[in-house]
Amino acid sequence: MAVVAKEKHRLAYKSPDFTIDQIDLDISLDENCTKVIATSRVKRQGNHPNSLVLDGEELILHSVLVDKKTADYRIENNQLCIDGVPDSFELQIVTEINPAANSALEGLYKSGNAFCTQCEAEGFRRITYYLDRPDVLARFTTRITADKTAYPILLSNGNRIAAGDNPNGTHWVQWSDPFPKPCYLFALVAGDFDVLKDTFETKSGRTVALELFVDKGNLNRSYHAMASLKKSMAWDEQRFGLEYDLDIYMIVAVDFFNMGAMENKGLNVFNAKFVLANPESATDTDYFDIERVIGHEYFHNWTGNRITCRDWFQLSLKEGLTVFRDQEFSSDLGSRAINRIRNVKIIRGPQFAEDAGPMSHPIRPDVVMEMNNFYTLTVYEKGSEVIRMLHTILGEDKFQAGMKLYVDRHDGQAVTCDDFIQAMQDASGADLTLFRRWYAQSGTPVLTVTDEFDADSQRYSLHVKQHTPATAGQNEKSALHIPLSVALYDQRGGYLGDQYDQVLNVCSDQQSFEFTEITEKPVVALLQDFSAPVKLEFAYDDQDLLVLLQHSKSAFTRWDAAQTLLNKYIRLNVEHIHNQQELELPQGLLNALMGILRDPELDKSLIAEILRMPSESSMAELFDEIDIDAIHKVKCFIEQTVATQLHEVFLETYRQNKSASYQLNQQEIAKRDLVAVCLTYLALHGDDTDRSIIAAHYQAADNMTDVLSAMQAAKQGELPVLQKMMAEFEAKWRHDGLVMDNWFRLQATSPATDCLSVVKSLLTHPSFSMQNPNRLRALIGTFSAANPYRFHAIDGSGYAFLREMLDELNHSNPQVASRLITPLLQFKRFDPVRQSLMRQELQRLSERADLSRDLYEKVSRALAQ
Ligand code: B3K
Numbered sequence: 001m002a003v004v005a006k007e008k009h010r011l012a013y014k015s016p017d018f019t020i021d022q023i024d025l026d027i028s029l030d031e032n033c034t035k036v037i038a039t040s041r042v043k044r045q046g047n048h049p050n051s052l053v054l055d056g057e058e059l060i061l062h063s064v065l066v067d068k069k070t071a072d073y074r075i076e077n078n079q080l081c082i083d084g085v086p087d088s089f090e091l092q093i094v095t096e097i098n099p100a101a102n103s104a105l106e107g108l109y110k111s112g113n114a115f116c117t118q119c120e121a122e123g124f125r126r127i128t129y130y131l132d133r134p135d136v137l138a139r140f141t142t143r144i145t146a147d148k149t150a151y152p153i154l155l156s157n158g159n160r161i162a163a164g165d166n167p168n169g170t171h172w173v174q175w176s177d178p179f180p181k182p183c184y185l186f187a188l189v190a191g192d193f194d195v196l197k198d199t200f201e202t203k204s205g206r207t208v209a210l211e212l213f214v215d216k217g218n219l220n221r222s223y224h225a226m227a228s229l230k231k232s233m234a235w236d237e238q239r240f241g242l243e244y245d246l247d248i249y250m251i252v253a254v255d256f257f258n259m260g261a262m263e264n265k266g267l268n269v270f271n272a273k274f275v276l277a278n279p280e281s282a283t284d285t286d287y288f289d290i291e292r293v294i295g296h297e298y299f300h301n302w303t304g305n306r307i308t309c310r311d312w313f314q315l316s317l318k319e320g321l322t323v324f325r326d327q328e329f330s331s332d333l334g335s336r337a338i339n340r341i342r343n344v345k346i347i348r349g350p351q352f353a354e355d356a357g358p359m360s361h362p363i364r365p366d367v368v369m370e371m372n373n374f375y376t377l378t379v380y381e382k383g384s385e386v387i388r389m390l391h392t393i394l395g396e397d398k399f400q401a402g403m404k405l406y407v408d409r410h411d412g413q414a415v416t417c418d419d420f421i422q423a424m425q426d427a428s429g430a431d432l433t434l435f436r437r438w439y440a441q442s443g444t445p446v447l448t449v450t451d452e453f454d455a456d457s458q459r460y461s462l463h464v465k466q467h468t469p470a471t472a473g474q475n476e477k478s479a480l481h482i483p484l485s486v487a488l489y490d491q492r493g494g495y496l497g498d499q500y501d502q503v504l505n506v507c508s509d510q511q512s513f514e515f516t517e518i519t520e521k522p523v524v525a526l527l528q529d530f531s532a533p534v535k536l537e538f539a540y541d542d543q544d545l546l547v548l549l550q551h552s553k554s555a556f557t558r559w560d561a562a563q564t565l566l567n568k569y570i571r572l573n574v575e576h577i578h579n580q581q582e583l584e585l586p587q588g589l590l591n592a593l594m595g596i597l598r599d600p601e602l603d604k605s606l607i608a609e610i611l612r613m614p615s616e617s618s619m620a621e622l623f624d625e626i627d628i629d630a631i632h633k634v635k636c637f638i639e640q641t642v643a644t645q646l647h648e649v650f651l652e653t654y655r656q657n658k659s660a661s662y663q664l665n666q667q668e669i670a671k672r673d674l675v676a677v678c679l680t681y682l683a684l685h686g687d688d689t690d691r692s693i694i695a696a697h698y699q700a701a702d703n704m705t706d707v708l709s710a711m712q713a714a715k716q717g718e719l720p721v722l723q724k725m726m727a728e729f730e731a732k733w734r735h736d737g738l739v740m741d742n743w744f745r746l747q748a749t750s751p752a753t754d755c756l757s758v759v760k761s762l763l764t765h766p767s768f769s770m771q772n773p774n775r776l777r778a779l780i781g782t783f784s785a786a787n788p789y790r791f792h793a794i795d796g797s798g799y800a801f802l803r804e805m806l807d808e809l810n811h812s813n814p815q816v817a818s819r820l821i822t823p824l825l826q827f828k829r830f831d832p833v834r835q836s837l838m839r840q841e842l843q844r845l846s847e848r849a850d851l852s853r854d855l856y857e858k859v860s861r862a863l864a865q
């Protein structure tokens with residue numbers, strides 16, 4: 001490999017030699033030649049003779065002035081070094097950049113007809129030479145000049161303080177942000193947008209102007225996002241006591257964006273996917289995600305912006321905490337149990353896979369080459385689980401006391417994960433010494449539990465062992481503080497009471513817990529609500545799981561019991577395939593599922609979640625060595641058996657829940673979800689009645705959720721009607737990339753044998769674009785990550801395809817390439833034939849002389865295994 005990328009180590013942190021507390025940017029926008037004049041006030045920190053060293057990438061440098069005099073400088077490895085500077089001085093740097101050529105979508109770039117920026121993690125250095133690190137906090141003013149006709153709207157952080165026209169047809173606007181911030185929170189947007197305006201009155205009575213900018217003609221899709229923003233602002237005041245600080249909050253939706261959204265101070269830039277929705281074009285999931293992501297970015301205003309990270313290794317300080325906050329927001333506004341189920345699926349599926357793969361890292365990584373590679377499920381989702389465990393251990397009141405102390409103590413600072421835990425500890429009085437280890441240790445702990453009941457002494461004991469398997473780069477593991485929530489039921493599913501519903505603190509390798517005055521052997525619900533991100537091993541018998549599935553008072557436990565039971569039969573049936581035995585599914589499970597479908601008391605979304613089979617990728621997580629063909633067979637067998645045995649109930653449930661007209665409320669969303677599950681099973685059964693139901697459902701659909709439920713079902717059942725649906729969908733939506741992503745995803749997840757050749761042919765479809773990250777994820781990402789059966793075809797065609805795509809994206813958009821490569825990195829868990837095919841493709845990538853730092857880090861870590 002030709003790239004010699006440098007590793008950075010967390011423990012090598014040094015506070016900056018200089019700081020910048022004020023920067024005035026003067027940016028004249030031009031497609032190919034944007035001029036940036038950056039005037040900063042620089043101050044030496046401490047007593048040292050060191051030179052000023054600034055980061056910069058892809059910049060043309062015009063001039064450097066120190067206190068208005070031309071400075072002597074050198075450029076070394078993308079850094080601008082100025083020797084012999086005074087202790088305090090004004091620095092003026094003039095650079096030129098080419099936004100139109102910026103396909104990496106980092107720094108300043110063109111998204112369609114608009115200019116926008118993305119600076120986190122290290123994109124500001126593509127705008128000007130700067131101390132591009134999060135512990136340098138400066139007040140920014142930004143003056144933007146651009147052609148007035150093409151770019152009537154010019155935005156940056158903070159408040160708009162002045163504006164004017166120039167004689168040459170350009171105009172300018174000046175912005176000033178009163179809050180000191182790291183440069184990763186800088187943003188600039190210029191374009192011609194429609195704007196939706198509203199206001200929010202804060203709890204202290206200030207009126208905040210809210211402005212949502214969307215592409216011309218999209219106003220009718222912007223109302224849900226605005227409503228979500230107002231709900232977020234109100235919720236953060238109510239639950240966390242946190243109030244918005246500026247007088248204006250702006251959100252801009254753009255089509256070309258590498259991730260979901262960005263929390264720039266006062267000016268969020270959003271992937272349009274997480275803004276635009278109306279019933280015709282967006283699904284219930286889209287609506288949910290918009291509310292969630294709008295909330296997430298808004299919540300960053302305190303957890304991220306007002307209090308930021310000292311260095312990027314601390315990323316989970318803001319991300320884990322803000323994900324926890326957005327999950328709580330969704331749960332307070334919607335169904336707590338359903339939210340928990342969906343989040344747990346992400347941890348048990350792709351996060352556990354990441355923990356076990358070559359990129360395994362603690363939520364606070366120790367070694368990083370390319371920071372963008374660490375915006376991971378581990379840092380975000382497991383990071384949030386760690387915060388959730390703290391919440392479980394401390395309880396809401398003490399947790400909130402900790403939050404308050406954290407904010408009071410560190411407002412306006414750049415701090416560490418340790419500072420956060422310290423505030424939690426100081427405010428609560430709890431000893432969190434052992435708990436801190438969650439920040440340092442990678443991998444998924446395994447809890448092995450056995451139980452013992454002694455009728456004579458009426459004692460019930462749980463013996464708990466914890467063990468974390470070695471992970472890439474970290475062999476030694478120690479015991480963690482694991483909150484294990486358990487509850488006891490009697491054999492008929494009666495709840496034994498609150499005294500038997502407890503959080504046990506597992507703090508050593510081996511520990512026992514005892515419950516007294518128990519008169520019969522109880523049924524134990526273990527790891528309630530997934531109280532810790534661990535794997536649980538307990539020899540449940542079917543009967544106990546059926547009791548929990550049918551009678552537990554917790555919706556989560558009911559779902560989880562179904563999962564445990566299913567997992568048992570998934571494992572067993574894969575073994576049966578290996579031993580050439582008949583596949584089996586116990587009648588007790590089928591009867592229980594039937595009972596669940598018919599239970600009038602149950603939340604319909606819960607029924608849907610219980611009936612929906614785990615994906616093949618999450619099934620794969622049950623095995624150390626993945627036999628994807630056997631997993632696929634078992635999945636088909638289970639689904640087919642359920643579809644056949646429960647056919648009448650699915651028909652009945654479908655008819656009862658199909659609603660006459662569309663409404664967007666929790667109850668109707670739950671019904672549509674359940675209907676979608678029924679349709680899929682009906683399609684798998686596939687008799688004439690089923691087929692006509694699916695066709696009719698599609699015809700009658702007046703919203704995108706129902707349209708896609710019918711199409712999804714037709715795809716799963718490989719029904720002929722799918723072709724007509726696909727053609728109609730394409731004709732209707734071909735000019736709308738966001739909606740077409742559904743169409744691409746449907747084809748990328750097809751079980752049909754020609755799936756890959758269809759995916760390949762779609763690369764030249766007029767609605768597809770290699771430049772647009774949403775399209776890339778919808779087609780290439782979905783095929784590789786969500787269609788494991790086809791991706792892992794034994795001829796290696798899936799691997800070769802992904803490698804070709806990565807070859808192309810390596811240069812144009814390394815960040816997206818580096819996301820898409822994930823499924824290739826997990827080769828170690830496949831059979832020797834597939835392993836060697838996958839390795840070969842990684843090897844080929846590694847031989848490129850121009851491999852991006854992003855891909856280099858992942859490919860080299862994978863091949864080093
Ligand atoms: N903080 C951004 C993510 C930035 C990713 C940079 N590669 C969005 C978020 O987590 O809210």
Ligand code: ZN
Nearest residue numbers: 296300319322
């Ligand atoms: Zn975030």
